[in-house]
Amino acid sequence: MISDAPVLQQSSEPAESAAAPSRVSRYARPMLSLLLPLILALGWEFMVWSGWSNGRLVPPPSRVFATIADLARSGELIRHIAATLWRVGLGFAFGVIAGTLLGAVSGYWSLARRLLDPTVQALRAIPSLAWVPLFILWLGIFETSKIALIAVGVFFPVYLGVMGAILSVDRKIVEVGRTFRLSGFAMIRRILLPAVLPAYVVSLRVGLGLGWMFVVAAELIGASEGLGYLLLDGQQLGKPAQILAAIVIFAILGKLTDWLIETAAAPFLRWQDAFGRVRGA
Amino acid sequence: MLALDRVSKTYPNGVQALARFSAEIRQGEILAIIGGSGCGKSTLLRAIAGLDRASSGRVTLDSEAIASPHAKIGIIFQEPRLLPWLSVADNIGFGLADLPAAERREKVARALARVGLADKAQAWPRELSGGQAQRVAIARALVPQPEVLLLDEPFSALDAFTRRDLQDHLLDLWADTRPTLILVTHDVDEAVVLADRVLVMRPRPGRLFDQIEINLGRPRDRNSPLFENFKRSVLTSLDRSLDRNVPDRDATQGPGQAMWW
Numbered sequence: 001m002i003s004d005a006p007v008l009q010q011s012s013e014p015a016e017s018a019a020a021p022s023r024v025s026r027y028a029r030p031m032l033s034l035l036l037p038l039i040l041a042l043g044w045e046f047m048v049w050s051g052w053s054n055g056r057l058v059p060p061p062s063r064v065f066a067t068i069a070d071l072a073r074s075g076e077l078i079r080h081i082a083a084t085l086w087r088v089g090l091g092f093a094f095g096v097i098a099g100t101l102l103g104a105v106s107g108y109w110s111l112a113r114r115l116l117d118p119t120v121q122a123l124r125a126i127p128s129l130a131w132v133p134l135f136i137l138w139l140g141i142f143e144t145s146k147i148a149l150i151a152v153g154v155f156f157p158v159y160l161g162v163m164g165a166i167l168s169v170d171r172k173i174v175e176v177g178r179t180f181r182l183s184g185f186a187m188i189r190r191i192l193l194p195a196v197l198p199a200y201v202v203s204l205r206v207g208l209g210l211g212w213m214f215v216v217a218a219e220l221i222g223a224s225e226g227l228g229y230l231l232l233d234g235q236q237l238g239k240p241a242q243i244l245a246a247i248v249i250f251a252i253l254g255k256l257t258d259w260l261i262e263t264a265a266a267p268f269l270r271w272q273d274a275f276g277r278v279r280g281a
Numbered sequence: 282m283l284a285l286d287r288v289s290k291t292y293p294n295g296v297q298a299l300a301r302f303s304a305e306i307r308q309g310e311i312l313a314i315i316g317g318s319g320c321g322k323s324t325l326l327r328a329i330a331g332l333d334r335a336s337s338g339r340v341t342l343d344s345e346a347i348a349s350p351h352a353k354i355g356i357i358f359q360e361p362r363l364l365p366w367l368s369v370a371d372n373i374g375f376g377l378a379d380l381p382a383a384e385r386r387e388k389v390a391r392a393l394a395r396v397g398l399a400d401k402a403q404a405w406p407r408e409l410s411g412g413q414a415q416r417v418a419i420a421r422a423l424v425p426q427p428e429v430l431l432l433d434e435p436f437s438a439l440d441a442f443t444r445r446d447l448q449d450h451l452l453d454l455w456a457d458t459r460p461t462l463i464l465v466t467h468d469v470d471e472a473v474v475l476a477d478r479v480l481v482m483r484p485r486p487g488r489l490f491d492q493i494e495i496n497l498g499r500p501r502d503r504n505s506p507l508f509e510n511f512k513r514s515v516l517t518s519l520d521r522s523l524d525r526n527v528p529d530r531d532a533t534q535g536p537g538q539a540m541w542w
Contacts, residue, residue: 180376194366271366273407
């Protein structure tokens with residue numbers, strides 16, 4: 001590498017040339033995903049409006065949104081959302097930290113895997129809701145036991161995802177690291193971490209989904225605020241519109257937080273040569 | 282000088298891949314290792330690279346024993362093995378992490394220009410053709426200026442035209458700093474085009490069978506009768522190496538003697 005003269009300038013054809021999406025398809029695609037729920041909602045609205053159904057047990061969208069608006073006006077909605085988000089956020093954070101650390105340790109050191117993994121797998125086999133009575137005894141009926149339950153739900157998919165991803169890193173790529181004399185921390189930072197990132201993002205998203213599931217369980221068991229409390233309150237007082245309102249908000253929050261993870265990770269995954277990337281799915 | 286002293290490798294399943302292989306390779310020499318499949322070529326290369334440990338025997342570079350990957354020894358694999366999450370430029374600079382950023386950038390830019398991929402600096406590896414990717418792999422291995430560069434069938438996955446192109450290119454890059462090249466191949470043409478010396482190996486267990494000096498100046502004309510002659514003698518030796526009725530040469534003698542028949 002002394003001379004600067006290029007030996008060869010001829011280069012083969014580029015591997016791909018992505019066509020820029022036309023303006024129509026750029027706006028049409030998100031619209032497409034709204035089509036089915038919109039048709040269903042309008043259809044139901046029409047059924048109730050035309051008198052084919054009284055809509056008492058299954059209130060039409062207009063009544064659900066009116067309920068949401070009422071809750072929002074009284075300031076109650078924000079309070080419930082904040083309580084639930086706080087629980088999911090903390091539980092998710094603890095679950096992710098523990099799952100990532102233990103998953104990485106189990107994936108990287110085979111001794112740790114032999115020591116740790118069977119126990120973790122055995123704990124995983126316990127339905128997580130079985131912990132509820134114990135957590136309430138140990139941690140009380142307030143926030144701590146709820147957050148612990150959510151953290152347990154988040155922990156397992158993250159742990160499994162990280163460990164599995166590390167174990168399946170391409171040996172050939174690891175060998176490249178070895179030929180450049182990387183070991184220990186440098187190997188983890190420069191080879192293993194980037195290699196497991198796509199799988200890690202997936203496990204975070206699965207973990208978050210479970211976090212949302214468990215926050216409902218925790219709030220159904222005993223809470224004085226939160227979206228799960230709204231559900232229970234709606235059932236006990238016979239207000240289906242309130243139940244549906246809480247469900248709609250769960251859907252929106254779940255989708256939103258999932259989108260946040262996806263969007264935050266996207267810049268780090270641009271290198272991927274995968275089916276989904278090309279198709280823009 | 283790189284010295285292999287009775288290097289043997291027996292895998293845990295009992296298969297003896299390499300038996301008492303000895304050779305001495307001068308600094309700056311281009312050595313091709315050729316042989317039938319399963320003759321231990323790749324095992325030998327991995328032992329020199331320090332990726333695998335020999336069961337017995339020693340690999341020494343300037344009398345320093347090699348037991349793990351060494352800064353002065355680079356390797357290029359059959360596949361480019363680029364890191365898909367790094368741009369082409371960052372892939373080439375991968376082995377230069379200890380250098381200050383400015384110096385690294387300059388070396389990488391020079392290497393990119395040298396392999397004719399300056400316009401691809403910020404491309405992802407997935408955007409490269411097979412030949413381009415292998416050129417990046419060559420640049421990545423050469424940019425830390427190794428004294429020994431090992432090549433494990435580096436062009437075997439490429440089409441004939443690209444392969445020739447890269448063979449010429451490799452010779453050109455070699456001329457810059459003249460590292461020792463050890464090339465494992467199953468392509469006789471490639472061995473004769475590139476090498477100063479061809480070692481023929483014999484399978485089960487892998488061992489040295491023959492060596493042929495290629496006394497041809499460079500650049501070599503692939504169509505000259507002399508070139509054809511050398512090709513024929515390598516081919517003949519290769520055929521004999523696979524013939525069970527041809528007796529073994531005493532493996533402990535090592536290379537350094539003329540063709541024995």
